Amino acid sequence: MSKLAESLNKIQTLEELSDGITVLHRIHPMAKMITTIFFLVVVISFDRYQISGLVPFFIYPILMMAIGEIPYKSVLSRLVIALPFSFFAGLSNPILDRQTAFLLAGLPISWGLLSFFSILLKTVLTVMAVLIMVATTPMDQLARQLVRLRIPKVFVMQLMLTVRYLTIIIAEASSMMNAYHLRSVKQKGIDLNHVGTFMGQLLLRSYSRAERVYLAMKCRGFNGEYHFAQAHAVRKSDILYCIGLCTGFFIFRWCNLSMIIGRLLGQ
Amino acid sequence: MIRIRNIGFCYPDGNRALNDISIDIEKGSNVAVVGANGAGKSTLLALLVGLHTLLEGQIEIDGKAVRKDSLDEIRKMVGFVFQNPDDQLFMARVYDDIVFGPRNFGYSAEKITEMADTALEIMKIGHLKDRAPHKLSGGEKRNVAIAAVLAMNPEVLLLDEPSSYLDPKSRRNFILAMERLPHTKIIATHDLDLVLDLCDRVIVMSQGKVIADGEPFKLFFDEDLMERSGLELPLSLQTRK
Numbered sequence: 001m002s003k004l005a006e007s008l009n010k011i012q013t014l015e016e017l018s019d020g021i022t023v024l025h026r027i028h029p030m031a032k033m034i035t036t037i038f039f040l041v042v043v044i045s046f047d048r049y050q051i052s053g054l055v056p057f058f059i060y061p062i063l064m065m066a067i068g069e070i071p072y073k074s075v076l077s078r079l080v081i082a083l084p085f086s087f088f089a090g091l092s093n094p095i096l097d098r099q100t101a102f103l104l105a106g107l108p109i110s111w112g113l114l115s116f117f118s119i120l121l122k123t124v125l126t127v128m129a130v131l132i133m134v135a136t137t138p139m140d141q142l143a144r145q146l147v148r149l150r151i152p153k154v155f156v157m158q159l160m161l162t163v164r165y166l167t168i169i170i171a172e173a174s175s176m177m178n179a180y181h182l183r184s185v186k187q188k189g190i191d192l193n194h195v196g197t198f199m200g201q202l203l204l205r206s207y208s209r210a211e212r213v214y215l216a217m218k219c220r221g222f223n224g225e226y227h228f229a230q231a232h233a234v235r236k237s238d239i240l241y242c243i244g245l246c247t248g249f250f251i252f253r254w255c256n257l258s259m260i261i262g263r264l265l266g267q
Numbered sequence: 268m269i270r271i272r273n274i275g276f277c278y279p280d281g282n283r284a285l286n287d288i289s290i291d292i293e294k295g296s297n298v299a300v301v302g303a304n305g306a307g308k309s310t311l312l313a314l315l316v317g318l319h320t321l322l323e324g325q326i327e328i329d330g331k332a333v334r335k336d337s338l339d340e341i342r343k344m345v346g347f348v349f350q351n352p353d354d355q356l357f358m359a360r361v362y363d364d365i366v367f368g369p370r371n372f373g374y375s376a377e378k379i380t381e382m383a384d385t386a387l388e389i390m391k392i393g394h395l396k397d398r399a400p401h402k403l404s405g406g407e408k409r410n411v412a413i414a415a416v417l418a419m420n421p422e423v424l425l426l427d428e429p430s431s432y433l434d435p436k437s438r439r440n441f442i443l444a445m446e447r448l449p450h451t452k453i454i455a456t457h458d459l460d461l462v463l464d465l466c467d468r469v470i471v472m473s474q475g476k477v478i479a480d481g482e483p484f485k486l487f488f489d490e491d492l493m494e495r496s497g498l499e500l501p502l503s504l505q506t507r508k
Contacts, residue, residue, distance in 0.1 A: 216354050229366075
């Protein structure tokens with residue numbers, strides 16, 4: 001299988017996970033969305049030097065992955081894609097902010113290093129929370145909730161169609177790559193002289209494919225407005241899920257559990 | 268039921284695809300449109316469902332003219348099954364693809380479920396409804412594409428090269444499924460054996476014109492016609508010759 005085909009498979013596995021039947025999958029999409037947004041806001045609201053306060057928040061993704069029967073590998077492998085961005089964004093912190101914050105086993109830990117790890121932790125937590133939401137909620141249900149949250153329909157439809165067309169463009173690129181490699185045996189990548197033609201062809205082929213998909217949609221009554229699936233009615237359990245978790249995040253935010261546990265163990 | 272009068276069509280690049288075509292098709296009939304590549308078969312089907320704007324002539328389906336302002340009604344009546352099912356199936360789940368049409372036409376949730384269940388039952392693909400379309404075999408994809416169109420409850424089915432992508436067994440199952448359907452069917456195809464199995468009338472096209480119209484058994488034995496239209500006698504008839 002080519003690397004592109006593997007990527008295509010990866011994109012689709014997360015979407016396929018959302019068809020599960022666990023308790024977490026059955027929670028109303030709006031409850032999951034509000035909880036996730038609240039989680040993101042709470043995590044981001046921590047001071048840039050805070051690490052101990054962030055650690056207890058790992059309970060949420062770990063617990064959710066277990067309840068939602070989401071394979072850890074599928075979330076962690078996607079996390080690896082996001083981490084380099086924050087790694088390089090925070091890399092200058094330990095260099096510029098060298099003042100020692102405290103000593104750990106005799107080693108000086110600078111404020112810059114703390115803020116660097118804080119950025120990494122926040123990235124891991126926020127990306128995991130979003131991936132868990134996506135892995136337990138079908139895409140069109142998420143889109144519908146975005147519309148209900150007053151996000152303009154045109155943006156939501158763009159998001160939906162981008163997700164759909166992404167698979168189409170990758171599939172086109174994958175078959176072009178296969179055809180190219182079969183006729184250029186000793187070559188590893190695409191020859192620099194052919195990159196322009198390859199990309200141009202990919203654009204034209206994707207455009208023509210997208211046009212056929214669009215025509216097929218029009219034949220089935222599509223007139224520019226995407227009709228999303230109705231989610232089930234909000235139940236008590238959905239409200240309890242949302243309030244319970246948000247309260248938990250709130251408590252974690254204002255009571256530093258790591259410190260409390262550390263003090264208790266110290267006593 | 269379908270009345271086509273003197274239609275012509277020219278693509279924006281200047282390629283003239285259809286010339287003065289007039290055809291009448293009765294309700295419930297199974298009509299094949301055959302011809303070599305570029306004869307205008309797919310263009311004719313696309314015009315019937317308003318995918319291209321008609322430049323010359325007139326098409327009426329059940330008394331309704333195919334025009335820009337009547338396209339919603341026409342597309343409710345006429346279901347188009349594309350040549351490549353991958354062009355048609357783009358949702359994450361088979362069921363979502365099946366209900367895509369009924370949702371667009373604004374039916375109630377109960378009605379949509381009923382329409383989808385009926386379509387799944389007709390094509391006998393209930394077991395596939397939670398599968399991802401891209402992971403299905405060619406035959407399964409074809410059946411899902413047809414079910415997605417049947418879910419809209421159309422009166423007319425347009426099928427563009429329906430036997431492409433099918434292995435012999437899937438092809439046989441497709442023919443059996445089509446025989447069960449009471450709809451008016453117009454099938455654009457190169458598969459003349461399929462025509463013999465399914466259709467009671469065949470329209471032969473060449474270079475954008477209708478050059479013959481009649482019963483398949485009569486027309487397929489006409490060597491001169493077959494030669495002119497770039498076709499060959501179906502395999503099943505070659506031994507009888």
